[in-house]
Amino acid sequence: MPNEEFTQCVRRFLKDIGFCHEPFPPYDAQCWGPFHDWMLDVLGPGSSWNDKQLVELEHVGRGIIERSYPYASTEIKLLYAKLTAIVTLIDDSMEDEAMHQDIVQFSDRVYQGETQQNPVLALYHEDLKTLSKLHKQDSVLRGLAVVPWIDHIDACLMEKQLLILECKRSEADGAELIKYSREDSLASKLRVPHYLRSKSAVSEAYAACIFKPDNQQNLPLTKYMKAIPDIVFFIEATNDILSFYKEELAGETYNLIHLRTRSIAASGSMCMSGSGPDGIWTPYDTLKLLCDELRDATHRIDGLLRLEECEKKLQGESGLNDIDDVDITIAMQWRGWRHGYISWHLECRRYKLDFLREIVEAEQHGEKSS
Structure with missing residues (x-):
């Protein structure tokens, strides 16, 4: 996919949702000092990774939490960074x-x-126990926060088996290729790409932390529960979109966008005409479709959590008497995640999006100047 097409699509999405790339938060020595030591002295020796790999791993583990949870306590940030x-x-x-x-x-x-026999998995298990204890008063939130981390492991195993099949597919021809095309057509009706994506994610756990960033905070579940499905989709789809560029550079085709592209193309739907030759559905068409779906989901979340109304009340507007402090807290914590999670992708070395971040920053600077 050409860089221009990807950039245009993502820029339009970010503008549609009113994304704001905010300054990086100040360094929290109480959190990230111990995390660095833990990486060097605990996780590193238990793994087979070299120093360079561990540096990148620390960059990822710290970055997403530091950026996406501006309201989180040191305890929560450190635990989620480790996980x-x-x-x-x-x-x-x-x-x-x-x-x-x-x-x-x-x-x-x-x-x-x-007891877990592998030292890395033993650390993982202990951290999950700690996370469970933090939610001991709320079984529903505990389920959202803890279970996805466990399920993710088995999902990775499932993904590996399917990746082996994907490799066989790339070498297929003749009758085997016809069989795979038939499977793609059926998969489009069974929503297999979405199922695979949801199984391998820990999005519910990240979503739960948005509304429990501090062990002392107890927000009423009924105030935000209806938004959780769309927040889960936001987390997954944002990652799918913003990791797609680096996956294209690496030639990776086992991801939601490529799987869904093949499913749509194989379905032969007359209402899904693509931008390729003779109306062929392309990965770029899927990217645009996913951006539109994500835009709509973001607007639904904003509406359910009354983000715009809460922002207006914070700015001193009158006539919003049914907005209380709890509503504002929930909305601001969602906004912090919303902007921070996207910002992390733009900044993280893993995703190779420096060019896009510079464009977004320049556009926002221009809007402020005007």
Whole structure:
């Protein structure tokens, strides 16, 4: 996909949702000093990763939490940064056969109350216990916050099996290729790409933390629960869109956008005419479609959480007597995630989006100047 097409599509989406790339938060030495030490002294020795890989892992684990949870306590930020670092390491270690065998047994050992044999998985298990204790007074929120981290491990195993099939597919021809095309057509009706994406994500856990960024905070679930499904979609789709550029550079085709492209193309739907030759549906068409769906979901979340009204009340506008402090807290914590999560993708070295961040910053600076 040409850089211009990707840039145009994402810029339009960011403008449609009113994205604001805000300054990076001040360095929190109480949080990130201990996290750095933990990376060097605890996680690093338990893994097979080299120093360069661990530096990048720390960059990812720290960055998403530092950027996306401006209201989080040091305790929560540190815990979620550790979990993010570990889950990223696990996700990128599926080709490590020795670790793979331990990963296969992870969830069973959790359910049986057995000790994890792999040191990285043992750390992961202990951090999940800590996370569960933080939510001991709320079983619903605990389920949202803890269970996805466990499910993610088994989803990675499922993803590996499907990736093996994907490799076979790339070498297929003749009758085998016809079989795969038929499967794509059926998959488009069964929403398989979305199912695979949701299984491998920990989006519910990240969503739960938006509304529980501090152990002392207890926001009423009824105030934000209806927005959770769209927030989960926001987390997943934003990552799919903003990681697509680096995946295209790497030639990766096992992702939501490519899977969905093949499903739509194979379905032969007359109402889905693409931009390719003879109306062929392309990955760029899927990217645009996903951006539109994400824009609509973002607006629904903003509406449900009354973001615009809360912002107006904070600015001193009258006539908003039914907006209380709890409403404002919920809306601001969502806004903090909304802008921070996107900003993290633009800034993270993993996604190679420096060019896009510079464009967005220049546009916002121009709007402020005018």
